[in-house]
Amino acid sequence: MLSGITIGQFFPGNSLLHRMDARIKLVLTFAYIAAVFIPRNWAGLAVAVGFLIFTILLSRLPAKLVLKSIKPILPIIIFTSALNIFYVTDGTPLFDWAFIHITTQGLTTAAFIAIRIISLIAGSSLLTYTTSPTTLTDALERLLSPLKAVRLNVHELAMMMTIALRFIPTLIEETDKIMSAQKARGADLESGSLMQRIRALIPILIPLFVSSFRRAYELATAMECRCYRGGEGRTRMKQMHMRAFDIVCIAVVVLMAAGLIVLNFVLPPVI
Amino acid sequence: MPVIETRNLSYTYSPGTPFRKDAITDITFTAQKGDFIGIIGHTGSGKSTLVQHLNGLLRPTSGQVFVNGIDIWQQPKKIRSVRFKVGLVFQYPEHQLFEETAYKDIAFGPKNMGLNDDEIDKRVRLAAQFVGLREELLQKSPFELSGGEKRRVAIAGVMAMQPEVLILDEPTAGLDPRGRDMILQQILDYQKQNQTTVLLVSHNMEDIARSAKKVLVMNHGRIVMLDETAEVFSRAHELESIGLDVPAVTRIFMSLRKSGFNVGPNAYTVKQAYDRLLPLLKKGGGSNA
Amino acid sequence: MAIIKAESVRFHYDTDNEEGAAQSLMVLDNINLDIKTGEFVAVLGHNGSGKSTLAKHFNALLLPTGGQVLIDGKNTSDEHNKYEIRRMVGMVLQNPDNQLVSTIVEEDVAFGPENLGLEPDEIVRRVHDALSTVGMLDYREHAPHKLSGGQKQRVAIAGILAMQPDCLVLDEPTAMLDPQGRKEVLETISRLNRERGMTVVLITHYMDEAANADRVVVMEHGQIIMQGTPREVFSKVDKLRAAGLDVPQPTELCYDLLGQGIPLPEGILTVEECTTALLQILEENNAGN
Numbered sequence: 001m002l003s004g005i006t007i008g009q010f011f012p013g014n015s016l017l018h019r020m021d022a023r024i025k026l027v028l029t030f031a032y033i034a035a036v037f038i039p040r041n042w043a044g045l046a047v048a049v050g051f052l053i054f055t056i057l058l059s060r061l062p063a064k065l066v067l068k069s070i071k072p073i074l075p076i077i078i079f080t081s082a083l084n085i086f087y088v089t090d091g092t093p094l095f096d097w098a099f100i101h102i103t104t105q106g107l108t109t110a111a112f113i114a115i116r117i118i119s120l121i122a123g124s125s126l127l128t129y130t131t132s133p134t135t136l137t138d139a140l141e142r143l144l145s146p147l148k149a150v151r152l153n154v155h156e157l158a159m160m161m162t163i164a165l166r167f168i169p170t171l172i173e174e175t176d177k178i179m180s181a182q183k184a185r186g187a188d189l190e191s192g193s194l195m196q197r198i199r200a201l202i203p204i205l206i207p208l209f210v211s212s213f214r215r216a217y218e219l220a221t222a223m224e225c226r227c228y229r230g231g232e233g234r235t236r237m238k239q240m241h242m243r244a245f246d247i248v249c250i251a252v253v254v255l256m257a258a259g260l261i262v263l264n265f266v267l268p269p270v271i
Numbered sequence: 272m273p274v275i276e277t278r279n280l281s282y283t284y285s286p287g288t289p290f291r292k293d294a295i296t297d298i299t300f301t302a303q304k305g306d307f308i309g310i311i312g313h314t315g316s317g318k319s320t321l322v323q324h325l326n327g328l329l330r331p332t333s334g335q336v337f338v339n340g341i342d343i344w345q346q347p348k349k350i351r352s353v354r355f356k357v358g359l360v361f362q363y364p365e366h367q368l369f370e371e372t373a374y375k376d377i378a379f380g381p382k383n384m385g386l387n388d389d390e391i392d393k394r395v396r397l398a399a400q401f402v403g404l405r406e407e408l409l410q411k412s413p414f415e416l417s418g419g420e421k422r423r424v425a426i427a428g429v430m431a432m433q434p435e436v437l438i439l440d441e442p443t444a445g446l447d448p449r450g451r452d453m454i455l456q457q458i459l460d461y462q463k464q465n466q467t468t469v470l471l472v473s474h475n476m477e478d479i480a481r482s483a484k485k486v487l488v489m490n491h492g493r494i495v496m497l498d499e500t501a502e503v504f505s506r507a508h509e510l511e512s513i514g515l516d517v518p519a520v521t522r523i524f525m526s527l528r529k530s531g532f533n534v535g536p537n538a539y540t541v542k543q544a545y546d547r548l549l550p551l552l553k554k555g556g557g558s559n560a
Numbered sequence: 561m562a563i564i565k566a567e568s569v570r571f572h573y574d575t576d577n578e579e580g581a582a583q584s585l586m587v588l589d590n591i592n593l594d595i596k597t598g599e600f601v602a603v604l605g606h607n608g609s610g611k612s613t614l615a616k617h618f619n620a621l622l623l624p625t626g627g628q629v630l631i632d633g634k635n636t637s638d639e640h641n642k643y644e645i646r647r648m649v650g651m652v653l654q655n656p657d658n659q660l661v662s663t664i665v666e667e668d669v670a671f672g673p674e675n676l677g678l679e680p681d682e683i684v685r686r687v688h689d690a691l692s693t694v695g696m697l698d699y700r701e702h703a704p705h706k707l708s709g710g711q712k713q714r715v716a717i718a719g720i721l722a723m724q725p726d727c728l729v730l731d732e733p734t735a736m737l738d739p740q741g742r743k744e745v746l747e748t749i750s751r752l753n754r755e756r757g758m759t760v761v762l763i764t765h766y767m768d769e770a771a772n773a774d775r776v777v778v779m780e781h782g783q784i785i786m787q788g789t790p791r792e793v794f795s796k797v798d799k800l801r802a803a804g805l806d807v808p809q810p811t812e813l814c815y816d817l818l819g820q821g822i823p824l825p826e827g828i829l830t831v832e833e834c835t836t837a838l839l840q841i842l843e844e845n846n847a848g849n
Contacts, residue, residue, distance in 0.1 A: 134664055170705055173705075203379065238680070523834050523838070
């Protein structure tokens with residue numbers, strides 16, 4: 001019932017994008033997200049979208065998969081587009097009725113922003129699709145390691161994230177099971193007032209807490225059995241190496257961003 | 272009229288997607304009042320999906336489920352009342368305990384039925400008695416009890432609804448032999464005394480052999496056998512071909528017969544085997560096939 | 561040379577009883593046990609017999625309150641030895657779900673070696689070896705939560721093997737598995753013992769799992785009440801039943817028949833042994849007729 005969520009899922013592969021240094025990939029994804037907000041004209045936006053399509057091809061993942069990542073945020077896209085269509089009233093009016101005024105400028109803005117959001121989501125899902133969650137937290141840990149100087153325990157944070165990612169599917173499954181078990185005892189989860197519904201959650205939340213604590217305790221024991229003693233003296237199986245390809249990628253993204261800025265000066269803005 | 276009847280029951284997970292999977296296909300069977308049916312099949316054969324249809328936790332993709340002759344999905348709004356007629360004890364049921372005391376936890380089901388306090392009290396005590404929980408344990412927090420006691424509280428919680436059909440999914444999983452024997456015996460006693468229809472899902476063939484009168488075998492979401500226990504275990508080769516074991520004594524009997532000794536029909540409990548072998552083994556009692 | 565040596569080990573918890581007075585709960589009571597390199601020892605006992613507590617003493621998860629545990633001569637009570645002992649005595653726990661740390665199988669297996677601070681190349685080599693030893697190499701990029709119980713438990717074993725321990729302690733590794741998973745895990749364990757000479761301590765309440773062991777140790781009330789070869793131990797059916805253990809059907813059948821004066825050998829364990837013994841008597845009887 002609760003399964004079928006694909007955001008944050010990893011699809012193993014061996015493409016250039018899969019093999020990229022995760023740290024660089026993470027930084028460049030953020031850079032790309034920022035770059036998507038630079039263009040004020042169609043040409044610039046086309047460059048940004050073109051770059052995205054190029055990376056999707058590089059990842060060798062089916063384009064359908066990337067499109068699927070858009071699905072959950074479709075309501076947000078529709079909502080913002082609607083807002084833009086109704087609230088931007090500059091430009092040539094196309095439709096006028098009562099309080100609804102639709103203009104060319106409204107449509108342009110709506111389309112422009114929708115494309116921006118889609119690129120942004122598709123770009124970041126490409127990161128999680130091509131990088132395993134553990135590698136990602138690992139990359140984060142390494143990127144944030146300078147913060148150790150200010151006594152922030154980066155390793156523990158990353159470990160917590162890894163464990164959370166590992167146990168989310170397990171806990172979703174468990175919630176499903178507990179809900180079914182309580183329903184089998186006649187629990188009514190679907191009707192009643194708000195208060196009644198909140199109260200109806202108690203038989204689900206308490207067993208879930210109890211089992212999470214039991215799991216936490218057992219996992220801690222298992223980690224001790226495997227000689228875990230924090231980040232000190234710990235090595236990693238997967239090394240992160242910057243390779244020529246990573247440097248090329250950085251250059252390409254920087255060039256693209258510069259190009260987008262130049263385009264903003266050369267071409268008239270459309271929004 | 273059968274207590275439970277299914278007609279061409281099928282269920283598909285995530286229909287219309289690439290993850291589409293047929294969990295059960297074309298299941299038709301009936302259970303009469305007082306039946307004790309063992310359900311066996313390897314993991315993923317559809318046993319759990321099937322039993323979750325019988326109390327309306329899952330809605331069939333096609334086909335029907337009848338309880339006392341009435342299609343349970345005729346009035347989807349009243350599906351909750353079906354769960355009081357068909358009680359389902361999940362695997363590791365102790366993981367669903369949540370109340371402050373064992374007593375209150377057992378009372379959860381009866382309370383959801385809308386019974387009055389006297390009736391609830393009567394049922395809780397009766398159910399606790401069936402599973403052999405001492406009075407003083409009832410006022411303890413369920414989380415303070417031992418593993419076996421927790422399991423029994425959870426089973427009592429379903430028994431207290433006094434369902435006409437009691438379904439148990441692996442009720443002895445993870446228990447030690449002593450705890451396993453105790454719970455199995457309690458289920459048998461409960462069934463005998465109340466003439467409840469019991470469906471017992473289990474991987475443990477020896478549990479099934481000891482308790483069930485009939486056995487339903489599932490494979491790849493379909494029923495492949497449904498017959499008297501002795502008949503089902505006599506088809507040991509078929510069972511083994513779908514990844515199921517037969518009780519060890521059944522295998523002994525099959526080997527003896529293969530060697531040409533007439534040892535009679537297959538035994539599936541130690542008691543049966545003992546009774547049948549003893550006269551043959553006593554000097555002079557042997558007879559050639 | 562004994563890799564594990566328990567000398568008069570006692571362990572007790574201090575708890576408050578219902579009246580709030582301090583009381584001491586003896587869990588291990590004067591345990592003396594030597595486990596030799598390459599040996600396969602099965603420790604049997606019902607829940608609460610102290611067998612899991614004993615296992616936790618073998619890798620310094622628990623420290624004795626009396627006596628001492630020596631691992632390859634190193635005292636577990638010495639804090640300096642803790643991590644070396646945990647590496648030497650690898651421990652696999654009951655619930656396969658709760659001992660996997662990572663979202664990818666191979667990264668999980670790497671967790672132990674990473675904690676040991678090994679070089680990346682060495683870790684890669686060990687992960688590869690460990691996964692192929694348990695037959696899970698093809699699943700190295702899978703997510704653990706999508707594996708079956710038996711597969712998860714094999715990954716857990718690989719995670720321990722990757723630390724290259726001298727001894728494997730498994731605390732009821734099959735209690736939560738279906739028959740197929742049990743078979744997979746048991747085959748893996750006995751192969752490790754046979755082919756690699758790995759010292760194995762298997763804690764279990766299933767007697768049939770102990771049949772392949774070199775030595776069986778039976779515990780009750782925190783004490784060792786019996787030990788010997790599986791045949792020696794399994795011939796004492798009454799004592800095993802009294803200790804709350806499950807006797808395999810062939811053993812039970814032969815024991816009961818033996819009690820009636822049928823001349824069967826003692827300590828029959830398997831279906832094959834039982835069939836052979838029965839056939840011999842049946843044939844003699846026939847010849848006599």
